[in-house]
Amino acid sequence: MSTSDLIIYLILSLLIGYGIGFFTVKINHLLVIFLGKLWSSGNAQKRYILVGGIATIVFGMAVFLKTNDFTLTILSTSVFAILFLVGVKHAMHRFNQYLEILNALIQSLFPKKDPNDDQHDALLADTSKISQQMLESMRKSSLESLKILFFFFDSVFAVFLISLTKGKFRFNRFVHLSDKDQVDYMHIWADSEILNLAPVALKALIGYSYYTSHLSWDKIGYRGEVLRRSYIN
Amino acid sequence: MGQNWLPWRSLKEKLYQLTALSIKTSFDANETKNVDVCIIGTGAGGAVVGYHLAQSGLKVLMLEKGDYYSHDQIKSETREENLQKLWKNRGAQVTRLPLLAITQGECVGGSTIINYGMCFRVPNETLQIWKSETGVEFSKDELHNEYAEVEKQIQVRKITDAGLSHEKLELGCKKLGYSGNWMYKNYIADEGGIKQNVLFSYLEKANPQNLEIYANCKATKILKNGNKISGIQAVHTNNDKTVTIDVKSTIVVLSAGTIASSELLLQNKIANSSGHVGKHLSFHPASSVIAQFDHVINGQNDLSMAFHCDEFGIVKTKKPGFMIESVFISPATFSTATPGIGEENAEFIGKYDYSAVAGVLIQDEANGNISLNWSNDAVVDYILSNADGEKLLKGLKTVAEIFFAAGATKVITGHIQKTVLESTDDLSLIDERGSGLGSFRLVSAHPQGGNRMGADKKTSIVNSYCRSHDVENLYICDASVFPTSLGVNPQLTVMTIASLAAKKILEQKTDIFG
Numbered sequence: 001m002s003t004s005d006l007i008i009y010l011i012l013s014l015l016i017g018y019g020i021g022f023f024t025v026k027i028n029h030l031l032v033i034f035l036g037k038l039w040s041s042g043n044a045q046k047r048y049i050l051v052g053g054i055a056t057i058v059f060g061m062a063v064f065l066k067t068n069d070f071t072l073t074i075l076s077t078s079v080f081a082i083l084f085l086v087g088v089k090h091a092m093h094r095f096n097q098y099l100e101i102l103n104a105l106i107q108s109l110f111p112k113k114d115p116n117d118d119q120h121d122a123l124l125a126d127t128s129k130i131s132q133q134m135l136e137s138m139r140k141s142s143l144e145s146l147k148i149l150f151f152f153f154d155s156v157f158a159v160f161l162i163s164l165t166k167g168k169f170r171f172n173r174f175v176h177l178s179d180k181d182q183v184d185y186m187h188i189w190a191d192s193e194i195l196n197l198a199p200v201a202l203k204a205l206i207g208y209s210y211y212t213s214h215l216s217w218d219k220i221g222y223r224g225e226v227l228r229r230s231y232i233n
Numbered sequence: 234m235g236q237n238w239l240p241w242r243s244l245k246e247k248l249y250q251l252t253a254l255s256i257k258t259s260f261d262a263n264e265t266k267n268v269d270v271c272i273i274g275t276g277a278g279g280a281v282v283g284y285h286l287a288q289s290g291l292k293v294l295m296l297e298k299g300d301y302y303s304h305d306q307i308k309s310e311t312r313e314e315n316l317q318k319l320w321k322n323r324g325a326q327v328t329r330l331p332l333l334a335i336t337q338g339e340c341v342g343g344s345t346i347i348n349y350g351m352c353f354r355v356p357n358e359t360l361q362i363w364k365s366e367t368g369v370e371f372s373k374d375e376l377h378n379e380y381a382e383v384e385k386q387i388q389v390r391k392i393t394d395a396g397l398s399h400e401k402l403e404l405g406c407k408k409l410g411y412s413g414n415w416m417y418k419n420y421i422a423d424e425g426g427i428k429q430n431v432l433f434s435y436l437e438k439a440n441p442q443n444l445e446i447y448a449n450c451k452a453t454k455i456l457k458n459g460n461k462i463s464g465i466q467a468v469h470t471n472n473d474k475t476v477t478i479d480v481k482s483t484i485v486v487l488s489a490g491t492i493a494s495s496e497l498l499l500q501n502k503i504a505n506s507s508g509h510v511g512k513h514l515s516f517h518p519a520s521s522v523i524a525q526f527d528h529v530i531n532g533q534n535d536l537s538m539a540f541h542c543d544e545f546g547i548v549k550t551k552k553p554g555f556m557i558e559s560v561f562i563s564p565a566t567f568s569t570a571t572p573g574i575g576e577e578n579a580e581f582i583g584k585y586d587y588s589a590v591a592g593v594l595i596q597d598e599a600n601g602n603i604s605l606n607w608s609n610d611a612v613v614d615y616i617l618s619n620a621d622g623e624k625l626l627k628g629l630k631t632v633a634e635i636f637f638a639a640g641a642t643k644v645i646t647g648h649i650q651k652t653v654l655e656s657t658d659d660l661s662l663i664d665e666r667g668s669g670l671g672s673f674r675l676v677s678a679h680p681q682g683g684n685r686m687g688a689d690k691k692t693s694i695v696n697s698y699c700r701s702h703d704v705e706n707l708y709i710c711d712a713s714v715f716p717t718s719l720g721v722n723p724q725l726t727v728m729t730i731a732s733l734a735a736k737k738i739l740e741q742k743t744d745i746f747g
Contacts (some may be wrong), residue, residue, distance in 0.1 A: 227316055
């Protein structure tokens with residue numbers, strides 16, 4: 001086994017292990033959406049261990065059958081297993097960042113015009129709180145759908161590809177784009193006939209929460225009557 | 234839900250709230266109850282049945298998944314997000330493909346607490362469809378006599394002085410020669426008009442010695458013994474502690490509402506020899522049209538809903554069509570009904586006080602379906618049929634015409650894609666948008682079906698008086714028993730059918746209860 005072959009095998013182990021780990025989490029979320037199963041984190045972790053175990057054995061066998069090299073098999077399988085774990089951890093971390101993405105979306109939809117406007121900060125905090133309350137009240141499968149949407153919307157892949165359709169080169173996550181680029185990226189989604197369902201869903205959540213907050217009412221001259229009147233009068 | 238919503242709440246819970254209702258919202262230990270009647274759900278159907286049976290001397294226990302909110306609590310609440318707790322999933326309930334938002338109440342009083350209280354009798358044409366499609370047996374006279382009684386109890390009256398935002402729809406209809414009228418609503422004139430709900434109209438009028446309500450209790454298991462239900466198991470969860478309530482009763486009335494009633498039957502594999510539980514679901518899907526005027530309308534001071542145009546409804550056209558209803562909505566809903574994001578959307582919101590709003594409500598085909606996912610939770614599948622999509626498109630176009638006739642300067646239709654019309658010359662834009670999948674922003678406040686009534690046990694779940702074909706002591710009393718969509722707001726019909734069912738039970742009281 002040459003050094004270059006060794007490096008190729010290790011790189012393959014690294015990429016495939018990470019990719020399978022990462023997408024196992026993603027597929028698990030899709031399963032929750034379509035089948036409603038494996039919601040609890042305990043079940044999810046068991047599933048990751050099972051998939052990781054099987055994938056590592058299959059990968060190890062494939063390497064051994066191909067190379068007949070026991071040392072290389074052990075080495076590349078170890079790298080595979082570690083990177084599978086890294087992929088799972090990374091994907092789980094990203095999925096758990098949906099609140100960070102939500103807050104970035106809120107800030108890009110309702111930008112602060114006056115740096116000294118403390119009321120605006122309070123309003124955005126309230127919007128975030130109300131949005132989270134709504135998310136927590138949703139059926140788990142609907143929440144998973146939204147998390148996937150947040151995840152995809154924020155991903156480097158989506159930012160790159162969707163910005164490219166307008167001839168713009170961006171290679172960053174949504175949360176790391178500049179304020180101007182975030183707004184522009186949102187508008188590419190909103191103006192697209194194919195993609196516009198996503199901003200409609202996000203707006204339904206964020207816009208609804210923003211205008212539910214009593215802190216937004218003075219600006220539009222609303223006195224808070226309609227919802228209460230509909231219960232009372 | 235709402236455990237510490239108001240400062241006095243925890244104290245009130247400890248006191249086993251003794252209002253006009255006998256209601257309990259918190260449970261420390263497992264309980265077993267023996268009653269004559271166990272009712273699951275306290276909305277329009279359950280409350281009516283509970284009232285009649287309790288007044289006849291039967292011991293009734295009502296289980297409610299949601300919390301209890303008194304009128305005073307609701308009235309004193311200033312934060313609207315707290316009122317969202319009265320809604321199932323805080324209003325964020327959607328179909329599997331998230332193209333339709335479904336709103337339902339989840340509190341003592343059910344959807345009657347959150348709805349606008351509009352009252353219609355079932356159109357005779359719809360009743361004829363029910364008779365011909367599933368063999369519904371009650372006569373028109375029998376039904377209308379019951380309607381009259383319910384209307385008296387819930388104080389139905391014609392709306393007057395609704396406000397300018399609603400008068401715009403009336404004006405446009407008059408100019409175009411379209412049939413329309415002010416709707417009927419259950420309200421009393423005190424204090425500027427108090428909308429009635431089943432808490433006022435039925436539950437607080439029932440004898441509290443005979444009728445008990447357990448709020449925050451979710452019925453989970455239906456235990457069966459042969460051809461009868463032997464017990465109901467409900468759970469109450471508080472601070473991660475789960476308390477079980479076991480109920481033994483002679484009869485069970487399932488009134489958890491469309492979707493939840495079918496879900497419970499499917500979860501417990503009961504009353505479904507026909508295989509039709511969860512099928513034949515309809516929604517009255519609605520989309521909105523917002524009209525901007527060059528003068529202040531100030532709709533936020535108006536009633537929530539008031540005028541309707543029935544020119545294209547089943548009564549006039551003799552086939553399922555669409556209704557147009559004037560409605561005024563909160564800025565939060567207004568935001569979701571107007572196009573654009575961020576700044577662009579804010580421009581539309583800026584015209585809030587210059588706007589009037591109407592909804593187009595389709596009498597849709599009953600092609601929805603409820604199934605259970607692997608976690609045993611209900612999943613709703615529903616896609617607007619092509620014919621219904623065309624009806625909705627025509628409806629939106631008609632409302633745009635009506636509002637322009639009333640003097641609107643701009644009309645915004647409920648399409649996903651931004652559709653803003655400046656005059657009737659732009660109406661063709663609505664046709665261009667089409668009615669395909671995902672064309673409209675859709676919302677349903679009227680889910681119906683899933684446990685439809687009929688004469689044939691092979692194709693229906695209950696008979697015309699809501700008794701299960703399969704299970705001797707099970708009755709289902711909510712909108713889930715409607716064989717097809719009504720074509721009008723369903724609250725009054727749910728109450729009336731429940732009232733008929735209650736009276737049928739009482740006719741057989743000696744046979745059933747001994």
